[in-house]
Amino acid sequence: MEENVLEGLECVYVKPDTLTDKYQHYCPGCGHGVVHKVLMEVIEELGIQDKTIGVAPVGCSVFAYNYMNVDMQEAAHGRASAVATGVKRVLPDKYVYSYQGDGDLAAIGTGETIHTVNRGENILMIFINNGIYGMTGGQMAPTSLPGQVTSTTPYGRDPKKIGYPLKITDLLANLPGAYYVTRQAVHTPNAVRKLKKAIKNSFEYQLLDRGTCFIEVVSNCPSGWKMTPVDTIKYLEEEMLPQYPLGDLKVPQNN
Amino acid sequence: MTKEIRLMKGNEALAEASIRAGLQAYFGYPITPQSEVLEYFAEQAPKRGFTVLQAESEVASINMVFGAAGAGARVMTSSSSPGISLMQEGLSYIAAGELPCLIVNVNRGGPGLGTIQPGQGDYFQSTKGGGHGDYHLIVLAPSSVQEMADFVFEGFKLAEKYRNPVMILTDGALGQMMEKVELPPEGSLPYVRPEWATTGKAATRERNIVTTLFIEPEVMEQVNIKLQKKYTEICEKEVRYETINCEDAEIVLCAYGLSARISQKAMDLAREGGIKAGIFRPITLYPYPYEILNKLAETADHFLDVEMNAGQMIEDVRLGVNGKKPVHFTGRMGGMIPDPEVIYQEIVKIVGKK
Numbered sequence: 001m002e003e004n005v006l007e008g009l010e011c012v013y014v015k016p017d018t019l020t021d022k023y024q025h026y027c028p029g030c031g032h033g034v035v036h037k038v039l040m041e042v043i044e045e046l047g048i049q050d051k052t053i054g055v056a057p058v059g060c061s062v063f064a065y066n067y068m069n070v071d072m073q074e075a076a077h078g079r080a081s082a083v084a085t086g087v088k089r090v091l092p093d094k095y096v097y098s099y100q101g102d103g104d105l106a107a108i109g110t111g112e113t114i115h116t117v118n119r120g121e122n123i124l125m126i127f128i129n130n131g132i133y134g135m136t137g138g139q140m141a142p143t144s145l146p147g148q149v150t151s152t153t154p155y156g157r158d159p160k161k162i163g164y165p166l167k168i169t170d171l172l173a174n175l176p177g178a179y180y181v182t183r184q185a186v187h188t189p190n191a192v193r194k195l196k197k198a199i200k201n202s203f204e205y206q207l208l209d210r211g212t213c214f215i216e217v218v219s220n221c222p223s224g225w226k227m228t229p230v231d232t233i234k235y236l237e238e239e240m241l242p243q244y245p246l247g248d249l250k251v252p253q254n255n
Numbered sequence: 256m257t258k259e260i261r262l263m264k265g266n267e268a269l270a271e272a273s274i275r276a277g278l279q280a281y282f283g284y285p286i287t288p289q290s291e292v293l294e295y296f297a298e299q300a301p302k303r304g305f306t307v308l309q310a311e312s313e314v315a316s317i318n319m320v321f322g323a324a325g326a327g328a329r330v331m332t333s334s335s336s337p338g339i340s341l342m343q344e345g346l347s348y349i350a351a352g353e354l355p356c357l358i359v360n361v362n363r364g365g366p367g368l369g370t371i372q373p374g375q376g377d378y379f380q381s382t383k384g385g386g387h388g389d390y391h392l393i394v395l396a397p398s399s400v401q402e403m404a405d406f407v408f409e410g411f412k413l414a415e416k417y418r419n420p421v422m423i424l425t426d427g428a429l430g431q432m433m434e435k436v437e438l439p440p441e442g443s444l445p446y447v448r449p450e451w452a453t454t455g456k457a458a459t460r461e462r463n464i465v466t467t468l469f470i471e472p473e474v475m476e477q478v479n480i481k482l483q484k485k486y487t488e489i490c491e492k493e494v495r496y497e498t499i500n501c502e503d504a505e506i507v508l509c510a511y512g513l514s515a516r517i518s519q520k521a522m523d524l525a526r527e528g529g530i531k532a533g534i535f536r537p538i539t540l541y542p543y544p545y546e547i548l549n550k551l552a553e554t555a556d557h558f559l560d561v562e563m564n565a566g567q568m569i570e571d572v573r574l575g576v577n578g579k580k581p582v583h584f585t586g587r588m589g590g591m592i593p594d595p596e597v598i599y600q601e602i603v604k605i606v607g608k609k
Contacts, residue, residue: 051455053326056466065464071453073325074466076348079318082310086322087453089306090280090330094455112318115311 016044022066027134029229031219032060034186035128036067038196039097043070046203052095055084059101060134078109081116084123095206097124102141103133106168110142113168120177120211124202127169127216129244132224142166145239150224165243169216173249179211181250185218187233191246205252218244259438265403266430268438269333269359269423270295272404275441276411279328280306282319284338287371288427289361292333313338317345317358324354325465327452329411333359335427336377337368339385346420347386351467351478355414355449357407358392359423361430364563364590372590373427373513378567381424382541389479391486393421393493394540396511400434402538408444413493415449417485424540426563428513428592486542495538496547500526504533506606507551509572510561511537514586514593518561521598528599530606540568548575555580557605561598562586581605 018040026032043052049070056064058077065072075083080098088096105113105127116125132150133139139152143165147156173181180202184195195217202213218240220232227235263271270292273281281300283293293309300307306323310316316332323330334342339360349356360381364374381394393413395406403425410421448454456462469475497515500522501507508518515536525532535551535558537544552558558576560569566584573582585601587593 049455050457053453053455055322062468065462065466069456069462071456071463072465073322073453074464074468075321076318076344079314079321079345082315082318083322083325085308085315086280086282086319086324086330087326089308089319090323090326090328091454111311112315115315 016041018044018049018069020067020069024067025063026060027223029220029222029232030060031130031186031217032128034192035126035195035217035219036064038192039126039199040068042196042199042203046200048095048203051093052097053087053091055080055087055096055098057098057100057104059104061099061101061128062135064099078104078107079112080104081109081121081125082112085116085119085121088121088123092122095203097126099126100128101134102127102129102131102143106142106166110168114172114175117172117212117214118175118177120179122206122209122211124199124206124213124215127214128219129216130219130221130224131165131240132221134221134224138224138226145243167244169214169249172214177211178214178250180205180213180252182248183216183218183244183246185236185241185246187220187236210252216244218246257440261436261438262433263400263436264291264431264433265400265425266291266361267295268400268436269403269407271438272407273331273357274299274303274305275439276408276444277329277442277446278305278331280323280330281332282308282310282316282323282330283332284310284313284316284334286335286338288363288373288430289333289335289359291430292359313341314345317342317349320356321345321349321352321354324349324356325352325453327448327454329446331357331359333361335361335363336365336374339377339380343380343386346392347388347390348467349420350390350392351388352465353418354420354465355418356420357410357414357423358420359425362424362426364588370590371427373429373563373592374588374590375426375512375514375563376567376588377424378540378562378564381422382543390482391541393417393419393489393542395421395423396538396540397423397425397429398512398515398536400429400432400436403429404436404438408439411444417489419485419489424512426513490542493539494542494544494546496544497534497536497538498547498551499534499536500531501533501535501551501555503531504555505531506557506559506602507533507535507555508559508561508598509535509548509568511540511568514561514563517593517595518598520595521602524595524599525602528603530602532602543571543575545571545575548572549577549579552576552579558582559602559605560584561593563592564588
């Protein structure tokens with residue numbers, strides 16, 4: 001630490017070594033950076049950096065491997081959980097996680113998502129749900145809300161014509177292969193703490209080999225939603241959370 | 256386990272050889288006429304200690320192969336034509352990520368859902384790309400059950416030497432027919448987990464990243480230059496073919512895989528009828544043996560390309576012959592198998608005597 005610079009001040013925060021020094025490309029106010037941080041904090045705290053392999057998606061977090069200081073693979077769009085399956089099956093003693101957005105996990109990768117959880121792959125799947133395609137410029141996502149205006153639903157999402165928000169996490173919680181399914185958020189410090197706990201538990205559950213851990217993170221997208229970061233928090237609380245209520249959907253059974 | 260001689264189906268010989276070659280993981284999806292491969296592995300896996308997983312689709316299979324190969328495992332998948340089409344996206348990624356693995360295509364007649372009978376209509380797809388971008392698979396074409404087994408070893412060796420996906424392009428007949436096969440002993444192909452594999456970042460090294468994303472075009476071009484350099488080296492060092500009776504041949508039959516087997520019979524008929532026919536059989540379809548064809552064009556008068564498709568490899572035969580001598584074609588499509596007698600009649604017509 002640069003104690004000479006901070007002389008006389010108390011050090012209250014240190015970036016984990018599991019996060020690289022690379023400047024993150026995420027928009028100001030975006031939840032990705034927070035999720036990256038707590039995920040990497042957990043890996044550092046558990047001391048499993050040398051035993052962890054992550055899989056990045058296609059979407060805004062496509063460059064996650066630039067920021068996460070662990071061995072990583074960058075998967076094709078939608079296929080992160082299949083790639084993670086391949087990794088875990090040949091390295092069963094390692095910790096494996098996938099990190100995907102809503103378009104990746106719940107549109108193009110729906111088949112892989114359901115079957116990975118249905119097989120109970122012993123991995124952690126992290127699902128960032130911000131209801132929009134951020135990277136390609138704000139198109140409708142499978143999780144976009146009814147009436148939500150996006151660049152491909154300029155008159156608002158009409159469920160009658162283009163379907164309802166896909167509550168894939170609810171669906172996955174019904175599968176016997178799922179061990180722990182929870183929906184968290186990062187819009188308040190308390191929510192961040194809860195998310196971190198969920199991530200920590202999920203890595204610890206991998207030692208038990210009981211099934212898939214799945215964490216949805218309801219997040220925001222200031223650029224895609226065309227709002228200030230502060231307004232996105234309000235929108236998230238008032239519009240997103242009623243559709244995607246926070247909490248555990250499936251809690252581990254002790255047996 | 257020692258060397259062993261068995262009577263086996265092509266698909267089973269290929270699967271057994273894969274286990275003996277130290278296969279660590281297989282991911283696949285059932286499709287006729289290659290389902291025996293997955294079935295054989297499913298039966299053997301618990302006894303012989305490797306991973307087998309029936310995926311929900313060929314799309315998932317090939318991405319599981321990506322993950323396992325990226326983790327440094329000796330890994331393969333197999334399918335037949337429609338399933339291989341579904342894998343093309345993944346193959347492009349695997350080629351871009353320079354991940355060694357083996358892909359087996361037990362070719363059936365197409366296009367579309369086609370037929371479950373043998374075909375060679377996937378030649379273009381296998382040798383010219385198939386997926387997006389500038390890349391090549393190394394493509395091996397067995398023409399016997401023995402080669403179905405041998406090329407597994409060859410395939411893994413080449414894949415790991417060049418960090419490149421290797422395809423064994425075979426067909427429904429070779430997959431289903433039974434022949435005597437000599438199997439090499441188990442564990443005869445050494446394996447070392449590559450240093451670039453994602454196995455967990457040790458404190459002693461930087462993190463390993465398997466990616467196919469190079470967003471800056473200057474960097475992406477360099478990646479392409481590196482790939483092309485590798486393909487050039489492969490073309491220089493790894494061309495494989497067989498010639499039979501070409502020394503005095505006035506007509507050379509050009510065929511791979513099952514077509515080459517059938518062409519041998521046609522060659523025999525021609526020789527019996529007083530026509531000096533020979534066979535040129537490419538074993539690597541990529542890299543293609545252009546040079547030997549060009550040399551044969553010095554002595555032979557005609558080339559007759561024989562395929563189980565509308566004429567795909569003929570383009571490479573023409574490139575090899577390079578206008579020196581006429582190149583003719585005969586073949587069947589949609590799962591139909593050429594008749595040696597018909598090929599012979601074609602030879603007679605071309606050479607103009609009996």
